């Protein structure tokens with residue numbers, strides 16, 4: 001890193017050009033696609049799992065920065081972006097549904113996350129809810145409806161691991177520790193919509209620090225039907241979700 005005001009992201013204050021809103025996908029390869037949906041997209045930096053672009057929406061700067069997979073790297077991205085002036089975070093991800101009525105290609109907006117991660121406990125005890133910001137959630141819901149998405153709104157289970165924490169058995173060992181055996185069915189019975197891996201950390205960090213956060217995801221597998229995500233569905237699902245997150249950002253700027 002030649003010059004950077006933060007340790008991991010490789011960004012300076014001036015790079016952000018006054019941006020206060022960041023779109024934060026997990027996958028670095030999603031960043032450019034999102035930035036190119038806005039005007040004047042420019043690549044800022046790529047370090048480790050953190051790829052960052054800046055673009056403009058309604059005349060305002062927006063930062064798009066990947067978090068990588070999971071809570072620890074997400075906590076670094078959120079911390080360093082906050083230090084650089086970001087106050088609103090919109091996560092856009094992929095996800096696995098655990099309800100019969102939620103299909104591949106559907107879009108989920110998360111109101112709160114079950115904290116199956118470790119990183120969020122470095123910010124607040126488990127009794128604190130990982131809750132999304134109301135204005136961010138409302139904007140994401142409105143944008144999803146405008147897009148005509150098959151939309152579901154509710155609670156997400158957010159796990160540190162893709163395999164045991166999401167109760168997958170098609171693994172090398174085929175085993176899942178007692179703590180997670182039967183957990184998918186239990187979350188399903190409580191009405192939890194889906195599994196992913198970053199919202200618990202993101203929502204807890206933001207809710208405890210006066211920051212705003214929201215989360216939208218495209219469904220790439222229904223776990224009641226199969227364990228492995230549907231790669232063929234990924235492109236369309238991702239394209240819907242990224243369009244929705246950009247339109248939600250626009251709504252947050254204009255209302």
Ligand SMILES: O=P(O)(O)O[C@H]1O[C@H](CO)[C@@H](O)[C@H]1O
Nearest residue numbers: 025026027069093094196197
């Ligand atoms: O598509 P992204 O945003 O990476 O989100 C989901 O996909 C990854 C797992 O395959 C995890 O990061 C999970 O949260």
Ligand SMILES: O=c1cc[nH]c(=O)[nH]1
Nearest residue numbers: 094095096195196197
């Ligand atoms: O099943 C899934 C799909 C995407 N991401 C996850 O974390 N789980």
